[in-house]
Amino acid sequence: MVSFKKIKSFALVSVYDKKNISLLCNILKKNKIGIISTGTTSKKIKSLGFDCFEISSLTKFKEVLDGRVKTLHPKIYISILHNRNNETHKKTFNKTNFPKIDYVIANLYPFDKFANKHHKDSIEMIDIGGPTLLRASAKNYDNVTTISSPNDYKLLKNNIEKNYGSTDLNFRKKMAKKCFKVTFKYDQNIYNWFSNIKNNKKLKLRYGENPNQSAVLQKNKSASIVNYQIQGKKISYNNILDIDSGLDYLSEFTEPTTVIIKHNNSCGVASCKTIKNSFVKAFSSDKQSSFGGVVLINKKINRDLANLIIKNFFEVLVSPGFTEEALQILNKRRNLILINSVKIPKSKKETTKTVRFGSLIQQNNNIKLSKNNFKIVSKNNKISQKEYENILFAFKVVKHVKSNAIVLVKNKQTLGVGAGQMNRYDATKLAIMKYKENFSSKNLVCASDAFFPFTDSLKLLLKNNCTCIVAPSGSKNDKMIIDFANKNKLKLIFSSTRVFKH
């Protein structure tokens, strides 16, 4: 083998993944670029019939601590980092009597692959030398080419061929950028491992909202939704959305409460003294929509309730507990997805929505609603304790229905849910239409998710047995709305908070 002094330019090759290595060596050989290498990489290169210099023979420093310290040597870093256009740097480099490294080709110990096995193994898989080599050469991309993946040898080949034996600045910069992506992801994985975030964080879903859309659930560090599932078919994208939505509703209530969700909206919600009655009333709110729905219950399910539930077709049933007997009964519906909610975390503090302009990040609407949010603004101000409970119930429900939303309530049972409309009058008409199809009760309470801009909706509500209305204030027509209430002896309550949801 010749002395390294006869070779003008070197590649330092230190790769864990030896894929495509003969392609790489061929490129280097063809372009008269010498190879410097370490340990197993140099063995592999030699076994393929290529020449290479052992790094330890050049630094006069042997690999130690079972490979923990191999390439951390100042001569190597002077060679990589010196500015080729700076005379002082060049002098410093020349004094080292070391080959000039113009290419760093490295890939890292696969920390990811070993993490979560034996602890000690994982620790040994934290690469120290590799990232340092990559980062140093990427920093000096003005002079040095960094190749951080065996999939990029082909790119290197093309670029060297295009440039008659060396690379161009654009390519080196592109590769430097890529290198920092590799190193930040590498350390992020290590950080996640220290934080006990599982590496296999993605749950692949059958598909997204529609069969032509692929989808995954990027899991929480705590636990995946599959940990809470105790029965039934594979949970879908739309199921997860509905369950999440339903749990938001339930988080408003402490009394025994049932919520039935379809397409992220509630078709029935009811609170009662017993959980069984809450289910019966939520279901009878809108039996037609409940078909195939997601049922969420905030108390333990016993035999009786289980027997009631399986009389109808639902996709998902969520509860903080099931008696043994209940489980046996529910088990007859093999496909019914059962979720034990007792350990499911609360909703997050913030929600991210992707838009073409970036990501919208907003605080969730975690406001705790109470009597303090409401102010009676009508002359008719004799509101009983029971009415107040219904007002609060209705407003808690409408907070989670998609806007524009109107909800009609009697005895803590939704009798009409007008969801997702482009104007408030339509939402009101819709809620009343639903109510009239199934009920004829009097003295309804109505909740609106934002102010009434006109009196049209109020007229309709008045005509249809509604005697008490709660809505946020804020319209320039607020006075007109109050006057209308007074003229018609309606009880009108203004909420201090608006509850849009999209």
Added chain:
Amino acid sequence: MVSFKKIKSFALVSVYDKKNISLLCNILKKNKIGIISTGTTSKKIKSLGFDCFEISSLTKFKEVLDGRVKTLHPKIYISILHNRNNETHKKTFNKTNFPKIDYVIANLYPFDKFANKHHKDSIEMIDIGGPTLLRASAKNYDNVTTISSPNDYKLLKNNIEKNYGSTDLNFRKKMAKKCFKVTFKYDQNIYNWFSNIKNNKKLKLRYGENPNQSAVLQKNKSASIVNYQIQGKKISYNNILDIDSGLDYLSEFTEPTTVIIKHNNSCGVASCKTIKNSFVKAFSSDKQSSFGGVVLINKKINRDLANLIIKNFFEVLVSPGFTEEALQILNKRRNLILINSVKIPKSKKETTKTVRFGSLIQQNNNIKLSKNNFKIVSKNNKISQKEYENILFAFKVVKHVKSNAIVLVKNKQTLGVGAGQMNRYDATKLAIMKYKENFSSKNLVCASDAFFPFTDSLKLLLKNNCTCIVAPSGSKNDKMIIDFANKNKLKLIFSSTRVFKH
């Protein structure tokens, strides 16, 4: 100064940010931990009256390349990385005749602070030695303590005091975890800088969906939405959602088309030969809902159209262009938000939704709809070119309306949009209700975003002048639906793709 041999344990201190450094030196001194240091750090330490060893005097290797290579020396790394319980490691270490480094206290060049100024400055601010020191000591957290922030000296003090002069394993592990957070964020910043992602990426919004929810827009690397705004008040969270939604609709059409959005749903969509007529027809689809809406137009707006638009109240107007005259006219509505859409990027490939279980990430429904998606399944199969155009138009619209959705169309104008319902029959009733309020045209085309489970909706459509229906197939009652169409001479088309949206 004493020989280092008399001191059992050392801290290597190499900090850019010298905050709290005298607190640190006091802790070390009090616990008889020697200090090894470099360059400006050692100057600072000495100036405060503490002893410290220069690293170059220990390695016999001087800092070179203007500080690019200082601490990258095998002796230092053997000291940091050797396993204190491994006899071979200990022998290797002892041979180096080097102090034992049990603490690495380092913080990094503030790349972030210098990035986006002069390019060369930024490059010099990529720290190579610092992350290597931190990562090596964090790797060996079994033996070595890593302190990566000057805010943690107090924690170090408390832990050393609690443990009579040294740290405990839990603390070292916690600090190791923190170190990898620091290094991954550091390299992520460098990667972002290479990718031209601006550091100040967040646009603070007045509030989110409701005034009690704070919100920001995490901007795209290309440009922020504010770059596209040419007039009007400050854009809100809900505006951004609506604009994004509306642009999704527009992306379906090449003909002159207007979409009017309220609460993420279209209240009117129309395609025409002229853009002015498309606006007139979209607006007359549902004038009541259009009040205060977001209007999106896919052609340039001239004087005539501008004059028409300002006759009504809208919040936002989006178009790829405005004539000078149009701008003068629109300028009379100072609050009207004008957006020039010509450079707005297409929708992203994936959308993220936050749920309490993690993040749902799905491919957007970017399917390009065409005649090929449809199959005539009724005996009445004489479908004219014009009818096909209406079918395609209706299905493109219903693809973007929230589920369950039904859209009624005549001459590429929506006559009734039934949005966001918990059952399909309600969505149908709603669309028909809207249609009957404003129109009496015959021969409507109806599009449904998913299959009809029963014939109830079809009966209603038939009774209300609908002669042609397009819906995805997939119900177990598909045959019943086809039979019903045949019996009633309805034209029925099955789509190969479902278009749910939530």
